[in-house]
Amino acid sequence: MQRILEPGEIEALDHNSIPRIRMPERATVFKTRSQRLKQLASDNPIGDYLRLMAILVEAQQQALDRLSAEPDSNAIDQARVNLAHAHLMPLILASDQVRSPHWQGVLEQLLDHVMQVATSEGMPAPLQELLARIRHGDQNERDNQAEAILQRSNAAVDPIAAPFIAAALQVICVDLVSRFKVRDVPLLDTPGVCPCCGSLPVASVVRMDGESQGHRYLQCGMCAAEWHMVRIKCTYCDSTKGIAYQAIEDGSPAVKAETCDECHSWLKIFYQEKDPYLEPLADDLASVTLDLLMGETNYERRHGNPLLWQSMEN
Numbered sequence: 001m002q003r004i005l006e007p008g009e010i011e012a013l014d015h016n017s018i019p020r021i022r023m024p025e026r027a028t029v030f031k032t033r034s035q036r037l038k039q040l041a042s043d044n045p046i047g048d049y050l051r052l053m054a055i056l057v058e059a060q061q062q063a064l065d066r067l068s069a070e071p072d073s074n075a076i077d078q079a080r081v082n083l084a085h086a087h088l089m090p091l092i093l094a095s096d097q098v099r100s101p102h103w104q105g106v107l108e109q110l111l112d113h114v115m116q117v118a119t120s121e122g123m124p125a126p127l128q129e130l131l132a133r134i135r136h137g138d139q140n141e142r143d144n145q146a147e148a149i150l151q152r153s154n155a156a157v158d159p160i161a162a163p164f165i166a167a168a169l170q171v172i173c174v175d176l177v178s179r180f181k182v183r184d185v186p187l188l189d190t191p192g193v194c195p196c197c198g199s200l201p202v203a204s205v206v207r208m209d210g211e212s213q214g215h216r217y218l219q220c221g222m223c224a225a226e227w228h229m230v231r232i233k234c235t236y237c238d239s240t241k242g243i244a245y246q247a248i249e250d251g252s253p254a255v256k257a258e259t260c261d262e263c264h265s266w267l268k269i270f271y272q273e274k275d276p277y278l279e280p281l282a283d284d285l286a287s288v289t290l291d292l293l294m295g296e297t298n299y300e301r302r303h304g305n306p307l308l309w310q311s312m313e314n
């Protein structure tokens with residue numbers, strides 16, 4: 001049986017050389033991602049989509065900044081921290097946030113910003129209609145969509161609206177998670193799940209900055225926290241056997257597909273030493289060609305990118 005670590009013991013672990021968690025930086029998390037999306041859009045087969053997502057992510061930063069200005073934005077729930085440590089569960093659950101009073105308002109702010117910017121840049125009429133449909137849609141229907149996205153129920157999800165709804169939920173998750181300190185974050189016995197919000201990783205990245213140098217982190221698709229995981233290990237089934245790497249011939253050396261022969265899953269791994277500016281979620285979206293190639297193999301990607309809805313088998 002696993003022994004529960006006391007907060008003091010966890011703090012001692014945090015002083016080891018490898019930072020086990022990299023918390024999302026609320027002042028810059030979406031700004032950095034938006035800039036990276038813009039940078040990746042040129043010469044990309046889905047460049048127009050990346051530019052649209054860059055506008056959406058820019059709006060996420062503005063919405064987060066507005067939440068930061070609210071009076072209770074620094075309050076953390078100590079009871080929640082104690083509960084998480086006692087039961088080895090994440091600090092918050094992304095899946096609970098559909099019931100947050102804020103998320104619908106954040107979604108409306110995001111849509112208003114995207115409509116304003118994209119209209120001034122000559123956005124195609126069908127896209128304007130789509131955004132207006134979600135903006136003026138029924139709130140219960142939006143709640144149902146949000147539930148379906150978080151539960152990954154393919155049949156119920158409107159794939160075109162999904163990135164906008166997921167983006168609003170991301171803002172809520174980053175808002176809540178970034179109030180906690182590293183020492184608040186529990187150690188879970190499920191290493192493939194975000195210890196901050198219980199979501200799944202969008203990709204993994206071998207960092208090269210500061211004390212994280214040479215270590216691999218999984219980036220959460222929802223709250224953008226990164227947690228350490230040793231290299232050459234399946235992020236899905238924890239196997240250390242049968243791990244291999246595939247890359248696109250003549251493609252970027254900064255990205256590979258990490259495959260597992262035990263559970264036949266794969267996930268992208270990025271190498272910051274090959275590209276210092278990479279941002280896992282943005283770079284995952286921009287390297288969709290690798291997804292297409294991997295789609296022809298017998299490996300399956302088990303969790304997708306919140307900004308691009310793809311049907312999954314699980």
Ligand SMILES: [Zn+2]
Pocket residue numbers: 194195196197198199220221222223224225
């Ligand atoms: Zn998370």
Ligand SMILES: [Zn+2]
Pocket residue numbers: 234235236237238239260261262263264265
């Ligand atoms: Zn595996």
